[in-house]
Amino acid sequence: MLAYLLDVKTVAIIDLMSGIQICTWSNDERIDWLEMNETGKRLLFTDKSSRLQCLDIMTHETSVILNFCQCVRWVPGSDVVVAQSRDKLYVWYDLLKPIIHEIIGDQRSEMINIQRDGGKTRVVFSGGAQDIILDEMLIEFDTSMQDGDLRR
Numbered sequence: 091m092l093a094y095l096l097d098v099k100t101v102a103i104i105d106l107m108s109g110i111q112i113c114t115w116s117n118d119e120r121i122d123w124l125e126m127n128e129t130g131k132r133l134l135f136t137d138k139s140s141r142l143q144c145l146d147i148m149t150h151e152t153s154v155i156l157n158f159c160q161c162v163r164w165v166p167g168s169d170v171v172v173a174q175s176r177d178k179l180y181v182w183y184d185l186l187k188p189i190i191h192e193i194i195g196d197q198r199s200e201m202i203n204i205q206r207d208g209g210k211t212r213v214v215f216s217g218g219a220q221d222i223i224l225d226e227m228l229i230e231f232d233t234s235m236q237d238g239d240l241r242r
Contacts, residue, residue, distance in 0.1 A: 091130030091147070095121060101133065103147055113150055117143070123162070127169050132185075134162060134171060142173055144185060155188070156180055161201045165211060168229050172213055174201045179213060183228040195219030 091112065093103045098120040103112045117137055124135035126147075133145040142159035145152045155171075156162075162173040171182040177197060180188040193199055199219030205212050211224040 091126060093124055093126045093133050095124070101135065101145070103133070112147060115145055115150060115152065125162075125164060127164050128167065129169065132169070134164070136162065144171075155182065155185065163201070163204055165204055165224065165229055166206050170224070170229050172201070172204060172224070179222055181224060183225070183231075191222050193219050193222070 091103060092106055093101055096102045096114065099118070100114060100116045101121065101124060102114045103126075104110065105112055117135070119137040119139055122136050122138060124133060126133045131147055133147060134142065135145070136142050136159050140158050140160070141154050142156040142162055143152050143154050156173050156175055158175045160174045160176070162171065164170070165172060171185070173180045174193070177193045179191040179193055179201065181191065182188045193215065195215065196217035196219055199215040199217035201213055202216050203214040205214060209226055211226055211229060213222045213224065215221065
């Protein structure tokens with residue numbers, strides 16, 4: 091699967107194996123950033139208003155999951171979303187309800203990386219803010235349920 095912009099407000103998603111266009115979807119405002127999850131089932135994007143939205147590719151339904159988003163990333167190898175809004179870090183192990191962490195440190199600190207190593211997943215910040223350790227059990231559980239990989 092590949093997602094790309096047809097124009098500043100329209101996303102197209104194609105299946106590279108078959109060459110078939112799966113869907114097109116239009117937003118009300120200019121899309122600034124987009125990224126699909128590893129399974130190709132969901133697409134995250136931010137728009138001109140800094141809203142973070144999630145598009146379910148199969149149902150073509152979209153929802154705003156955060157109204158002001160500075161930075162967002164999928165946790166590598168999972169279907170978990172991590173996003174920053176000002177001094178809070180939102181973690182969606184389940185897209186219906188985020189867990190919110192306070193970012194401790196410099197108020198201008200920004201999320202710069204997500205590291206997965208040795209059974210730990212940490213969100214790294216600039217500006218001296220403390221790293222936030224994510225719950226590895228929730229990451230693996232949610233991802234295995236989403237992927238249908240119960241052996242994981």
